[in-house]
Amino acid sequence: MGKLMRIELLKAVRNRYLWITFGAVLAVGAIQCAYLLWSLGNGAVAGSGASDLSVRSTGLSMTRAISSLLVMCPYGWSYLAETRHGYWKQIITRTGRKNYVLAKYAVIFLTSGFAATVPLTLQMTAEYGIRWRYLDLELPGFVHNPVLSVLLYFIGEWILSGLMAGFGLMISMFCKHMAAAIGIPGLFCLLYRLANAGLFSHLASSGTGDGTALVFQGILLGEVLLLFAVTLPVCVYRGEHLDVLEEGSRADEN
Amino acid sequence: MKIKHTEIETEQLTKVLHNQKVIDQTDAYFEGGRVYGIQGDSGSGKTVFLSMLCGLVRPTSGSIQINQKLLGTDIMQPDSVGIMIGRPVFLKEYTGFQNLQLLAAVRREISNTHIRKMMDFVKLGSNERRRYGAYTPQMAQRLGIAAAFMEQPDILLLDGATSELDPGGVDMLMDLIRRARERDALIIISDRNEGFLRELSDEIYYLSEGSLSAGA
Numbered sequence: 001m002g003k004l005m006r007i008e009l010l011k012a013v014r015n016r017y018l019w020i021t022f023g024a025v026l027a028v029g030a031i032q033c034a035y036l037l038w039s040l041g042n043g044a045v046a047g048s049g050a051s052d053l054s055v056r057s058t059g060l061s062m063t064r065a066i067s068s069l070l071v072m073c074p075y076g077w078s079y080l081a082e083t084r085h086g087y088w089k090q091i092i093t094r095t096g097r098k099n100y101v102l103a104k105y106a107v108i109f110l111t112s113g114f115a116a117t118v119p120l121t122l123q124m125t126a127e128y129g130i131r132w133r134y135l136d137l138e139l140p141g142f143v144h145n146p147v148l149s150v151l152l153y154f155i156g157e158w159i160l161s162g163l164m165a166g167f168g169l170m171i172s173m174f175c176k177h178m179a180a181a182i183g184i185p186g187l188f189c190l191l192y193r194l195a196n197a198g199l200f201s202h203l204a205s206s207g208t209g210d211g212t213a214l215v216f217q218g219i220l221l222g223e224v225l226l227l228f229a230v231t232l233p234v235c236v237y238r239g240e241h242l243d244v245l246e247e248g249s250r251a252d253e254n
Numbered sequence: 255m256k257i258k259h260t261e262i263e264t265e266q267l268t269k270v271l272h273n274q275k276v277i278d279q280t281d282a283y284f285e286g287g288r289v290y291g292i293q294g295d296s297g298s299g300k301t302v303f304l305s306m307l308c309g310l311v312r313p314t315s316g317s318i319q320i321n322q323k324l325l326g327t328d329i330m331q332p333d334s335v336g337i338m339i340g341r342p343v344f345l346k347e348y349t350g351f352q353n354l355q356l357l358a359a360v361r362r363e364i365s366n367t368h369i370r371k372m373m374d375f376v377k378l379g380s381n382e383r384r385r386y387g388a389y390t391p392q393m394a395q396r397l398g399i400a401a402a403f404m405e406q407p408d409i410l411l412l413d414g415a416t417s418e419l420d421p422g423g424v425d426m427l428m429d430l431i432r433r434a435r436e437r438d439a440l441i442i443i444s445d446r447n448e449g450f451l452r453e454l455s456d457e458i459y460y461l462s463e464g465s466l467s468a469g470a
Contacts, residue, residue, distance in 0.1 A: 003359060003360060003361075003362060004360055006359075007356055007360065010356075011345070011356070014347070015347075085343045086341070086343040087344065089310055089337060089339065089340075089343075090337075090343075090344075090357055090401060091357075091360065092309075092310070092331065093308055093309070093310070093331055093332075093335050093336075093337050094357065094360040094361055095360050095361070096330050097330060097331075098330070240330070241312070243305075243310070243311045243312055
């Protein structure tokens with residue numbers, strides 16, 4: 001499977017949609033930072049959310065929403081494309097269905113994680129830096145351990161984005177059309193992000209104090225484990241049992 | 255290079271698609287060193303039959319044994335198989351050579367030199383830098399043939415391999431098939447070109463109403 005993963009990674013990196021998605025999310029983040037800089041430069045602090053120091057800032061939330069919608073764009077579409085037009089026949093007769101699906105899952109995890117996480121992390125770092133510069137606010141975690149804060153955010157966001165892409169791969173295995181394979185997981189991931197954001201706001205406002213972050217991290221960890229536990233076995237099972245006779249059609253076993 | 259003797263045996267093989275029996279309780283035996291031709295009307299199930307032999311399609315019932323290993327239980331696909339089932343499809347943004355390189359990298363059994371020799375043999379050597387998206391249908395067919403034969407598999411399953419080929423291409427394909435037979439490969443071909451089948455095949459079968467019967 002290692003050889004196949006290297007091949008898939010090469011194909012993923014060479015495909016233009018990875019870089020288009022990366023560029024799009026980066027652009028959204030850059031616009032958010034530019035707006036924040038402009039807001040603070042004009043003295044617009046109150047009501048702008050500029051004093052929000054957490055990762056739940058409005059700008060980051062919007063970028064996360066965009067990256068969620070685009071979760072399948074970097075490389076998640078490739079399984080459906082290759083099974084529809086028949087290219088997968090060349091691969092699975094050489095290595096088997098399970099290896100093919102596992103390699104796809106791993107590379108889709110990596111590429112979608114990369115396309116979302118790097119721009120988000122850059123935006124988070126830039127926003128913190130801008131707020132620190134203009135507002136002279138205390139940023140406890142960030143100031144005392146900036147590298148650790150960024151690293152933890154980077155790893156956590158990559159895992160979450162990657163697993164959402166894995167979920168998207170699972171959905172695409174049941175779709176016949178590319179639009180559905182890209183759109184449905186994107187919408188689900190967006191709703192998932194919004195639900196999490198709402199849950200965190202509710203927890204924060206319910207006054208559980210320092211325990212809020214721990215509770216939310218526990219919930220997030222549970223969601224991540226659930227995503228992994230569900231999506232990977234379903235992808236493998238579906239990949240092993242899907243019959244694809246001709247391009248553009250799928251025939252499941254009766 | 256002689257290879258181990260290969261055999262494929264099907265027992266009561268059945269495939270139901272959209273409530274219709276495409277393959278109906280078919281028993282068959284194929285062994286290496288021979289070329290088997292399969293004829294049949296359009297929609298008779300030839301593609302489905304060949305797809306089942308390489309594990310692309312799972313049978314509804316019955317069994318397929320390859321070298322006495324049960325397909326779908328002991329093995330998920332044959333250990334060494336080259337296929338050309340349906341129109342050959344490759345990645346458009348890569349050249350023909352790069353496409354073959356990607357496929358060869360999965361098992362790493364052949365070198366780039368070997369791939370180039372195969373491309374020269376199928377008369378695609380001069381187009382090494384042309385992207386697959388710019389290939390003509392005949393060039394695509396030749397690349398598909400190269401992909402099927404390049405790793406010298408023990409089993410070759412070819413469905414409609416002569417379509418899009420000119421007479422020179424057909425001769426090239428026949429040469430490749432004869433060489434594969436000499437090294438004891440098991441070759442099953444299905445083609446509309448009756449002359450092609452009759453000239454090459456040691457045995458011809460006819461697929462009709464889901465059943466395989468010996469042809470004339």
